[in-house]
Structure formats: structure tokens, C-alpha cells
Amino acid sequence: MSNFFEKSDLSRSEAENIISDTLQKCDDGELYLENSKSESILLDDNKIKNSSYNSDLGFGFRAISDEVVAYSHSNEISKNSLKQSSENLKSTLKSVKGTYNHEIPKSNKKYYENINPIEQKSLNEKIKILNEVNNYLRSKDDNIKQVTANFLGEQKSVEIIRSGGETLTDVRPLIRFNVSVMLEKNGRKETGVYGVGGRQSYDSYLKDDNWKSVCDEALRIASVNLESKPAPAGEMKVVLGPGWPAILIHEAVGHGLEGDFNRKKTSAFHNLMGQKVASEGVTIVDDGTIDNRRGSLTIDDEGTPTEKTVLIENGILKNFMQDRLNARLMKTKSTGSGRRENYRHIVLPRMRNTMMLSGNQTQDEMIKAVDKGIFAVSFGGGQVDITSGKFVFNCTEAYEIVNGKIGSPIKGATLIGDGPSILKEVSMVGNDMMMDPGIGTCGKAGQGVPVGVAQPSILINKMTVGGTKL
Amino acid sequence: MVKDQEFLEKKASYCLGLAKKLGATESSVVVNNSVSETVNFRNKKLDESNRSDDLGISITTYIGKKKSSISSSNLLDDNLNILIEKCVETTKNTPEDEFNSLPDKDLLAKEFKDLNLYDDTHIENDQKIDYLKKLESAASNDKKIVNTESSFTQNKSNFILANSRGFCAGYKTSSFTASSVTVAKDEKSMERDYEYSSKCFLRDLDDAEELGKQAADQTIRKLSPKKIGSEKIAIIFDKRIAKGVLSTFASSISSSAISRGTSFLKDKVNQKIFSDTINVLDKPDILKGLGSRNFDSEGVKTDTLKLVDQGILKHYLIDTYNGKKLNLKSNGRCGGTSNLYFENGNISFKDLLNSKSKSLYITETIGHGSNIVTGDYSVGATGFLVENGEFKYPINEITIAGNFIDMFKNITLANDLEFKYATNSPTMMIEGMVVAGK
Numbered sequence: 001m002s003n004f005f006e007k008s009d010l011s012r013s014e015a016e017n018i019i020s021d022t023l024q025k026c027d028d029g030e031l032y033l034e035n036s037k038s039e040s041i042l043l044d045d046n047k048i049k050n051s052s053y054n055s056d057l058g059f060g061f062r063a064i065s066d067e068v069v070a071y072s073h074s075n076e077i078s079k080n081s082l083k084q085s086s087e088n089l090k091s092t093l094k095s096v097k098g099t100y101n102h103e104i105p106k107s108n109k110k111y112y113e114n115i116n117p118i119e120q121k122s123l124n125e126k127i128k129i130l131n132e133v134n135n136y137l138r139s140k141d142d143n144i145k146q147v148t149a150n151f152l153g154e155q156k157s158v159e160i161i162r163s164g165g166e167t168l169t170d171v172r173p174l175i176r177f178n179v180s181v182m183l184e185k186n187g188r189k190e191t192g193v194y195g196v197g198g199r200q201s202y203d204s205y206l207k208d209d210n211w212k213s214v215c216d217e218a219l220r221i222a223s224v225n226l227e228s229k230p231a232p233a234g235e236m237k238v239v240l241g242p243g244w245p246a247i248l249i250h251e252a253v254g255h256g257l258e259g260d261f262n263r264k265k266t267s268a269f270h271n272l273m274g275q276k277v278a279s280e281g282v283t284i285v286d287d288g289t290i291d292n293r294r295g296s297l298t299i300d301d302e303g304t305p306t307e308k309t310v311l312i313e314n315g316i317l318k319n320f321m322q323d324r325l326n327a328r329l330m331k332t333k334s335t336g337s338g339r340r341e342n343y344r345h346i347v348l349p350r351m352r353n354t355m356m357l358s359g360n361q362t363q364d365e366m367i368k369a370v371d372k373g374i375f376a377v378s379f380g381g382g383q384v385d386i387t388s389g390k391f392v393f394n395c396t397e398a399y400e401i402v403n404g405k406i407g408s409p410i411k412g413a414t415l416i417g418d419g420p421s422i423l424k425e426v427s428m429v430g431n432d433m434m435m436d437p438g439i440g441t442c443g444k445a446g447q448g449v450p451v452g453v454a455q456p457s458i459l460i461n462k463m464t465v466g467g468t469k470l
Numbered sequence: 471m472v473k474d475q476e477f478l479e480k481k482a483s484y485c486l487g488l489a490k491k492l493g494a495t496e497s498s499v500v501v502n503n504s505v506s507e508t509v510n511f512r513n514k515k516l517d518e519s520n521r522s523d524d525l526g527i528s529i530t531t532y533i534g535k536k537k538s539s540i541s542s543s544n545l546l547d548d549n550l551n552i553l554i555e556k557c558v559e560t561t562k563n564t565p566e567d568e569f570n571s572l573p574d575k576d577l578l579a580k581e582f583k584d585l586n587l588y589d590d591t592h593i594e595n596d597q598k599i600d601y602l603k604k605l606e607s608a609a610s611n612d613k614k615i616v617n618t619e620s621s622f623t624q625n626k627s628n629f630i631l632a633n634s635r636g637f638c639a640g641y642k643t644s645s646f647t648a649s650s651v652t653v654a655k656d657e658k659s660m661e662r663d664y665e666y667s668s669k670c671f672l673r674d675l676d677d678a679e680e681l682g683k684q685a686a687d688q689t690i691r692k693l694s695p696k697k698i699g700s701e702k703i704a705i706i707f708d709k710r711i712a713k714g715v716l717s718t719f720a721s722s723i724s725s726s727a728i729s730r731g732t733s734f735l736k737d738k739v740n741q742k743i744f745s746d747t748i749n750v751l752d753k754p755d756i757l758k759g760l761g762s763r764n765f766d767s768e769g770v771k772t773d774t775l776k777l778v779d780q781g782i783l784k785h786y787l788i789d790t791y792n793g794k795k796l797n798l799k800s801n802g803r804c805g806g807t808s809n810l811y812f813e814n815g816n817i818s819f820k821d822l823l824n825s826k827s828k829s830l831y832i833t834e835t836i837g838h839g840s841n842i843v844t845g846d847y848s849v850g851a852t853g854f855l856v857e858n859g860e861f862k863y864p865i866n867e868i869t870i871a872g873n874f875i876d877m878f879k880n881i882t883l884a885n886d887l888e889f890k891y892a893t894n895s896p897t898m899m900i901e902g903m904v905v906a907g908k
Binding site for chain 2: 007044045047048049050051052053055056057058065068069070071072073074075082084088089091092123124127145179182184188189190191203231233234235263264265266312319344346355376380381382383384385387388390391392393394412413414415416417464466467468469470
């Protein structure tokens with residue numbers, strides 16, 4: 001745990017006084033302190049291209065009065081700097097007359113261990129594995145023209161001090177291991193990317209030469225794409241594979257169920273609470289409590305313990321995801337979804353691990369039910385316009401389905417759909433729910449946070465596939 | 471207030487000195503400070519104020535051909551001592567790369583023009599609030615507008631770049647940015663759109679009412695969109711989308727993508743990749759330009775480049791490392807382009823709209839659908855159906871797709887270029903793309 005006041009002219013008790021003084025008569029607010037250490041080691045083009053280390057320290061001071069948020073952040077943890085921030089907050093919130101809400105739930109549960117993954121493995125060992133990855137892949141296939149592999153490791157310590165001196169802390173490890181392969185054959189180039197990660201040590205993901213299976217998967221995707229033909233254009237049935245394709249759920253409905261957009265009534269879902277928004281059999285939860293997952297958090301960035309929030313239950317909209325501000329204004333409770341990229345940013349309600357739960361059909365039944373459509377196995381990124389509800393995502397591995405059989409692979413294409421109606425088009429839910437491998441980062445208002453997704457195979461009756469073949 | 475040159479220079483030279491003492495044969499350092507003040511409004515009321523004061527330092531040390539780097543937001547000497555020691559230690563343990571090097575001394579910038587990038591004016595939050603009140607009042611005039619969000623940011627930054635080959639320079643920049651996002655609603659639909667203005671000098675910023683009105687108009691016209699069928703059709707990209715095509719072009723000619731062999735434009739220098747009428751310039755010395763600079767992020771001087779001359783690709787964007795690898799000299803593009811733009815075409819916006827009996831005018835795309843390895847492009851899109859030069863009705867939930875190799879050859883540009891961003895394009899028409907809809 002970081003001692004944020006150790007090398008500062010500001011003592012903890014002085015900080016507490018400034019916090020309490022600034023936040024009296026505010027409805028909410030806190031001082032958020034953060035110390036993060038991160039590393040990146042990259043192999044590319046047969047060489048170690050980059051070995052870098054970052055250490056980031058700073059605070060963000062927030063005061064909330066009714067709907068108004070005043071925020072000030074700085075890298076200098078000093079008396080001067082905190083006082084200046086305090087003045088800044090006070091000048092924004094000129095006449096406050098609220099009552100500070102001291103209530104914050106407590107929990108002893110922890111969803112990851114207090115470790116520093118960077119120091120658990122030496123630089124030389126990491127470099128050795130990256131070189132082995134390169135040699136392993138290049139000896140497997142003569143068509144390999146490029147291999148990129150990298151380690152990203154981080155330890156983030158946060159401390160939240162509320163008015164009255166109540167303090168909440170968390171230490172969050174996070175790692176990611178990624179491999180990207182480019183193949184070239186007969187003048188055609190295609191890539192394949194795969195990775196693993198979560199809130200444990202590197203070795204938890206790499207033991208027993210597990211890195212080889214990450215390499216094999218990246219190579220397999222690239223090889224499939226090398227044989228792909230142009231994707232069709234137009235509306236058709238789509239079968240999604242289990243796991244990572246659940247970013248469809250994340251984009252299509254997840255963002256639209258975040259508290260801020262619904263309080264502001266800018267989400268296409270804002271007036272649909274309690275109504276049927278999905279086919280029967282569709283249940284979606286957002287869960288921050290799964291051990292060691294990339295999207296899990298012991299407490300959120302306001303200090304609220306995370307939970308498993310049921311968003312849609314058997315087709316009916318049940319809950320939005322809330323931070324403290326939006327929960328208060330919507331007269332409900334925080335779901336432990338208040339997150340920020342780091343101390344430079346304000347808190348927003350965000351997803352953690354968003355999951356569609358298993359049904360009882362098989363992927364085989366779904367494929368057989370499609371005359372003409374596509375089978376999408378893996379995706380790159382996605383995006384949503386939460387107001388119109390339209391969302392997209394890009395296939396990185398997909399196949400055509402003809403008369404109930406999987407056919408040739410097709411080139412990367414964008415799929416587009418309508419968030420509020422897409423889940424009503426789900427006609428089969430598989431029994432094969434799978435978590436993603438731990439690679440997702442969600443962007444909102446310029447802030448990236450690690451998230452997870454999961455789903456079983458599903459059949460969607462109608463989506464528009466953005467290929468080039470008419 | 472943003473830290474002065476003296477403070478930043480002192481930190482930079484401390485780091486270079488210490489790195490040398492600890493065994494680095496060469497090193498470079500960037501120290502920067504950025505102070506921003508933002509006020510956000512929502513539905514004509516104050517919603518958020520945000521002040522940020524960001525310090526940062528990044529150091530790269532070399533021992534021969536070995537290299538490593540560190541960065542931190544904590545500039546206290548204690549912390550820098552630990553980090554630089556760690557950096558030098560890591561450098562020793564990182565394998566050699568024959569192309570690792572600081573820029574050649576003769577390429578480093580020696581002349582520093584005043585590009586007029588800093589406005590000393592300070593705008594108080596109360597003045598920002600006045601601006602936003604006017605903006606939101608204009609934005610919410612029409613009853614169809616059900617939500618308005620707007621924001622005003624003042625940013626002042628300063629930096630120093632120094633290296634062990636004697637380079638040490640930096641300068642202050644400022645920006646004033648206002649934006650308006652509006653939501654409109656009718657019985658059938660809810661739509662969102664925006665308008666935005668960003669300038670180095672406060673006095674050049676767009677009029678508040680004009681900005682708010684524009685955002686509202688652009689949103690209202692999107693209401694009650696239709697979905698159209700799948701077909702091959704000419705696409706007209708609004709300027710704010712057309713600049714994205716240019717950005718993808720820039721990524722595809724970056725020396726890193728070229729040297730790694732991961733760009734569809736590899737080996738295309740001196741070949742025709744656009745039609746005869748197309749010229750692309752990257753001009754770093756535009757006064758008050760949002761991308762203007764005297765040198766790149768390695769200190770290499772940055773001259774104007776005609777990247778595409780009458781359709782022919784003339785240059786890659788080259789940094790030191792990839793330049794050495796490709797056996798080419800850096801042209802001062804480490805960190806990317808400066809003020810990048812397509813020169814104006816020959817026809818007016820109106821004539822461009824009129825040039826086809828039927829086309830699609832695209833105002834927004836979503837998704838990450840540009841693949842620079844293969845040149846494939848497929849994104850979600852929103853816009854309008856244009857018939858005989860007139861906007862017929864709004865469309866959405868479609869995708870547009872093609873391949874940049876063909877798309878580049880089929881570009882026609884209007885003559886309505888303006889310098890609103892760092893990368894700019896006139897309105898652009900591309901024929902032969904495929905729309906997927908119903």
C-alpha cells in the first residue's frame with residue numbers, strides 16, 4: 001500500500017481537515033489518491049523494440065452539490081496544491097446548502113491479491129519468453145512475415161478519503177499478454193491477434209508453456225483470414241460464438257444501461273425500465289465480483305464494494321448501472337459501478353464484467369437453423385451511439401453459413417444493429433457460456449477502463465452485415 | 471499557471487546529467503506541463519467544472535545500441551533518481567538493436583520561427599459560463615431539442631525537449647475549445663449530433679450562438695431516419711468524416727508500418743495511388759495552426775512536404791529509428807503529421823452534390839473499420855440520401871465498405887477546404903463503394 005503523505009509537506013490529518021472543510025454542505029465528494037506503476041515490454045520485427053516503465057502519482061479532489069460536479073486534479077501532493085484545488089472547487093460551487101452523505105457500504109471480500117506483477121518476474125525472464133514466442137511462431141509457418149508480442153503489467157494503489165476522514169483503499173494488479181501475427185501468401189496479407197490477461201501474476205497465465213496456445217490461436221486466426229473471401233452485404237441471420245463476441249452485449253445494451261445516460265434521458269433505454277427489452281430466456285448481468293477477472297474490482301473508484309447487478313432478467317429490464325451521483329439523483333443505490341481511468345478523470349458509471357447467461361440450446365442447432373447467414377467467432381472493437389441506439393462491431397474471424405452448414409471464411413466486416421431491438425431478435429441462447437480471455441478495454445468520454453465480457457453462443461434473426469458482396 | 475521554461479529546462483538538464491553519470495552513453499528527455507480549465511453545461515445549467523494540472527517527464531537512455539525508457543508524473547528529485555537508475559539498469563539488460571539512435575545532429579532543428587501558438591489571455595470560469603449560456607440558449611431554441619450539453623476548455627501547455635547531442639528547445643501553446651452536443655426527439659426517433667470549435671487564440675473562437683445553432687440544426691435534420699437497401703452507390707463524406715480518410719492514409723505511410731511491412735502502401739513511393747487531381751500537403755509552419763511545430767518529437771526539423779503530387783505518393787512519414795531501418799533520412803515526422811490536408815478540388819460543394827443523380831452524404835461513421843494491412847474499410851454510417859443535388863431524407867443503420875486502394879483512386883474533392891482541425895479535407899466524393907442496409 002502506498003503512503004501518499006510520506007514525502008509530502010502535507011500530513012494526513014491536514015488533508016482530512018481540508019477535505020472536511022471543502023465538502024461541508026456538499027452532497028458528496030472525496031479526495032482520490034492514486035499511485036500506479038506500469039511496464040510495457042514489446043517484441044516486434046524480431047527485436048525487443050521497447051522496454052518502458054511508468055510511475056504515475058496524483059490526486060483528484062471532487063465536490064458535488066446537487067447535480068453539479070466540481071473537480072480538480074494535480075500531480076503534486078502538497079499543502080499548496082490541495083489548497084489550490086479546494087479553492088477551485090469552492091469557487092465553482094458558490095452557495096452550497098446540501099447535507100453530506102456519509103453512508104458508504106462496507107465489505108471484507110477481496111477479488112484479487114495484493115501483488116505487484118511487475119516485480120514477480122524479472123525483465124530477463126520476460127524478454128526470454130518474448131524471444132521464444134518469436135522463434136516458436138516463425139518456425140511454425142514460412143508465411144509468417146511479422147510477429148509482435150508484448151507484456152503489459154500494472155499495479156495501481158488507490159486511496160479514497162471522504163469528509164470526516166473515512167478512508168477506503170485498494171491495490172489492483174493487472175496484466176496482459178498479447179500476440180499478433182501477420183501472414184503473407186501470394187501477395188496477400190492478413191493478421192491474427194490473440195491475448196490473455198487479468199488481475200494475477202504473469203505466471204498464472206503463462207505456466208506450462210501456455211504462451212504457446214496464445215501463439216497457436218493468433219496463427220490460426222491469421223491462417224483462416226488468408227483464405228477468406230469478400231463478406232456479403234445486407235440483412236441476414238447471424239450466429240455468434242461464445243466468449244469475446246459478447247462485446248455485442250457490451251455495445252448494444254451495456255452502455256445504454258449506464259445510469260448517467262438514463263438520468264439525462266439520452267439513452268434509448270431511459271423509459272423502458274420493467275419492460276420487455278429482450279427475448280425470453282435472455283438474462284444479462286454486470287458482475288464486478290468474479291475472482292481475478294480483468295473487469296473485477298474489490299471496491300469501485302468511489303469506495304463502494306462492487307456487486308453482481310442484474311440488468312435484464314428473462315427479457316425484462318431490471319436495473320441500470322449506477323455510481324453515487326446518478327444513484328442519488330435517480331433515488332436508488334450505487335451498484336459499485338463508479339469508475340475512472342485514473343485520478344485525472346471524473347467518475348462515471350461503467351461496466352465491469354458484462355455477461356449473458358447460458359440457455360439450453362447448442363451451437364449446432366443454431367447453425368442448422370440458418371439457410372443463409374454468417375457465423376461470427378471473433379471480433380475487434382465495437383462502438384455505439386447510445387442516443388439512436390445503433391451499434392457496430394468488426395468481425396476478425398467469421399464464416400458464411402449456407403443451408404445449415406459452416407462454409408468459407410469471410411473477410412473482416414462491420415456488423416450494425418439497433419441496441420433496443422437486437423435482443424428481441426435473439427431466437428436461441430446456447431448452453432456454452434464462456435468468459436473472454438481477459439483483453440477488453442472500454443472507452444467512454446475519453447476514459448479507458450479494463451472490462452470483461454461473457455456469453456454463450458446465440459442466434460440473432462436479423463442483422464446488417466457490412467460486406468462488399470451484393 | 472503553467473510552469474515556465476526555466477523550471478522545465480532545469481529538470482531536463484538534471485536528468486541528462488544524472489543519466490550520463492549512471493552510465494548512459496546517450497539520452498533524451500521531455501518535460502511537460504499542461505494546465506486546463508473546463509466548464510460543462512447541461513440543459514442551460516452548470517454541470518461540471520474541471521481543473522487539471524498535469525506534469526510529466528519521459529526519459530530514454532541508450533547504452534550503445536541498447537535502449538529503454540521511463541516516464542513519470544512525479545518530478546521530485548528523489549523519485550527521478552530512483553527512476554533514472556532503474557532506466558539505466560533496464561537499458562543494460564535490454565538486447566541491442568542496431569537501429570536505435572538519437573537523430574543525426576545535422577537534422578536537429580536550429581531555427582525556431584515564432585508560429586504564433588500561444589495566447590496569454592486567461593478566460594475566467596464566469597466568462598466561460600457566459601459563453602455557454604449564449605450557446606445553449608441558441609441550441610435549445612427549437613422544441614425538438616430535448617437535451618443540450620456543452621463545454622468550454624482553456625488549455626495552456628509548455629514543454630522542453632532535450633537530448634545529449636545538445637538539443638534543448640520547447641515552447642508554450644494554448645488552445646480554447648468550445649463544443650455543443652444536442653439531442654433531438656420526435657415520435658419516431660431520438661438523435662444526437664454536435665458542433666465544435668478549437669483555436670489557439672481566444673478571439674478566433676467561433677461565435678457561441680452560431681455554434682449552438684449549428685449543433686441543433688445538424689441534430690434536428692437527422693430525425694426520423696430510414697434504412698435503405700444494399701447497393702453500390704457514390705458516397706459523399708462530410709468534411710468532418712473526410713479528414714478520417716486522410717488520417718488513415720497518414721497511418722498507412724508511417725515509416726513504422728512501412729518498415730514492418732504491415733501497410734497496403736508499402737513500396738508505393740513514386741507510384742500513382744490517387745487520381746491526377748489529388749495533392750496532399752503536410753505544412754508545419756501555418757501561423758496559429760493546430761498542428762504547427764518547428765520540430766518533431768525527436769527534435770528533427772520539420773519542413774513542408776508534398777506527400778502526394780498529382781496523385782503520386784512522394785514521401786513516407788519518417789522518424790529516426792525506422793528511417794535508419796529503411797535507409798532513409800528522418801523527415802521530422804516522429805509523432806506523425808503536422809497540418810495535413812488535401813488541396814482543394816475544382817468543383818463547388820453544390821456541384822459535387824449535383825454530380826450524381828443519387829448519392830449518400832455521410833455525416834458520421836462508427837466503429838474501427840479501417841485495416842491498414844489489407845486496406846479494407848467497413849464502418850457503420852449515418853447520413854442523408856441525396857437526389858439531384860438535394861437532401862431527401864436522413865438514413866441510418868447502414869454500413870459502407872470498400873478497399874482504400876480503389877477508394878483512393880476514385881476520390882473527387884470539392885473546393886471548400888477550411889482549417890478547423892490539424893488534419894483537414896474538403897468535402898469528398900468516392901464512387902463505387904458498397905452500402906449494406908436492408
